[in-house]
Amino acid sequence: MNHTAHRRLHRLAACCQSLRGSHCQGADFFKGRSLSTGSKSSTDDITISKTTQTKDPLSPPPTPAASFPFSPNEWRRFPLVASADHTHDTKTMDVALPSPSTHPNLPVASCVLLALDSSSPTSPSPLSRPYTPISSPTAPGRLSFLIKAYRDGALSPRLHALQAGKDGVWIKGPFLKFKYSKNQFKSILMLAAGTGITPMVQCLHAIFSDPEDHTSVTLLVANRSPEDVLLLDWLDSLLAQHPGRLEVRHYLERLPSPPPSRHGPSWHAGFIDEGALRAAGAGREGGREGGR
Ligand SMILES: Cc1cc2nc3c(=O)[nH]c(=O)nc-3n(C[C@H](O)[C@H](O)[C@H](O)COP(=O)(O)OP(=O)(O)OC[C@H]3O[C@@H](n4cnc5c(N)ncnc54)[C@H](O)[C@@H]3O)c2cc1C
CATH class of the missing domain: 3.40.50.80 (Nucleotide-binding domain of ferredoxin-NADP reductase (FNR) module)
Incomplete structure (x- = not known):
């Protein structure tokens, strides 16, 4: 496909x-x-949603930025703590939030951008794709993803190749896609x-x-x-x-x-x-x- x-x-x-x-x-x-309709790429979709998110009543309340694990404006790195085969071409992958009590503060339903390490410790490699967390938006401590690997895909096979307990992923977001x-x-x-x-x-x-x-x-x-x-x-x-x-x-x-x-x-x-x-x-x- x-x-x-x-x-x-x-x-x-x-x-x-x-x-x-x-x-x-x-x-x-x-x-x-x-x-969004008529957009040329998934990045366009995200840009439109960014605008929507800032006006949305389900967006996180205005508390200090430090209490939020993610930011839609900057990349942050999180350790990959679990990666398991789910079906023949999908894996569930969990990242740990800064502490077991850290709330993900995800407005429903939203996605985040994922990217891989680069040679710089302060920024990810430029390639990113949107993914939708499947863990409960209110469950603290972890964020889980269900990711399908496309055989010739640029990012998804590399996400599948990451090792839990050793590698990490960079996250930017959340971006509200539609409001429930x-x-x-x-x-x-x-x-x-x-x-x-x-x-x-x-x-x-x-x-x-x-x-x-x-x-x-x-x-x-x-x-x-x-x-x-x-x-x-x-x-x-x-x-x-x-x-x-x-x-x-x-x-x-x-x-x-x-x-x-x-x-x-x-x-x-x-x-x-x-x-x-x-x-x-x-x-x-x-x-x-x-x-x-
Ligand atoms: C809002 C949103 C949320 C998403 N959430 C999830 C999620 O939760 N889980 C999930 O698994 N995915 C999700 N996706 C899809 C995900 O973002 C990626 O699109 C997907 O992982 C493929 O990325 P890739 O870089 O591996 O593949 P790409 O390199 O983007 O390629 C995708 C496929 O297209 C083929 N392809 C690429 N270029 C061409 C071309 N020129 N001609 C013909 N074929 C081509 C590739 O061979 C591959 O099979 C979401 C997408 C959006 C927009």
Whole structure:
């Protein structure tokens, strides 16, 4: 898959739509916060989001800069403390924040830029790419990423090659990509393809860790094969903890016969198309098939 196609997937992933609710705004949901259109590169996306972030009510409160582990204006280096294979081409990678009690202060949903060491101890090498942390935005001490390595990619294979306990990564950010506000909608439909699930994970953390947030979620996940499906265990545990408030439907280009046993009937062949959206209740008053 080329870079443009990957960026399109991330744009698709950022497309969330209200399913129902008296104040339903349909496609206007997250208007102005979704990944930018018409930009030429992911760096352009980030520049636009920077502007958005400074005005956003979810941005970190104005406390002394020293209490924030990251800065959108300067690079800071963090030790890589864990790196583990997740699927055949993805790894989970954790960096340690300055202390176990350091709060990441990530507005939901935001990404950061990652870069590698250079010959200078005070600055990274010039190549950087945006990645979306998947650890809870409120969990202190660590920041976790889910990173796919592209065979001929400039940065991702080099991130995979880093050694935990020895190497570090440089981080700049956070940059808000779209703003999640609790209880803004009764129900949300999320579409995620491949690693495009990472911003949805941030929203799911925010929704299901807040006892005052009553939002329901239908998550449609697109992948090529069962081996490509990401964070299945985590999704399983979330489903078990929140029956009735979370539904996950997997769409696979190559659906094996019989389909995977986990998640019962939630595996479907093909892409997230109009039929999939209709089945999930998109655009229909009252939500998905069968309601809740
Ligand atoms: C907001 C945002 C958040 C993101 N979050 C994540 C995340 O959480 N996890 C994650 O894994 N990724 C994420 N990404 C994607 C990530 O930023 C990188 O794009 C990805 O890791 C690839 O970078 P790379 O330098 O390895 O590959 P690149 O060098 O950028 O290349 C990507 C692919 O395109 C191919 N390619 C490059 N140039 C050409 C060309 N001229 N013609 C044809 N093919 C070409 C390469 O072979 C490779 O397969 C995110 C992207 C955005 C915009």
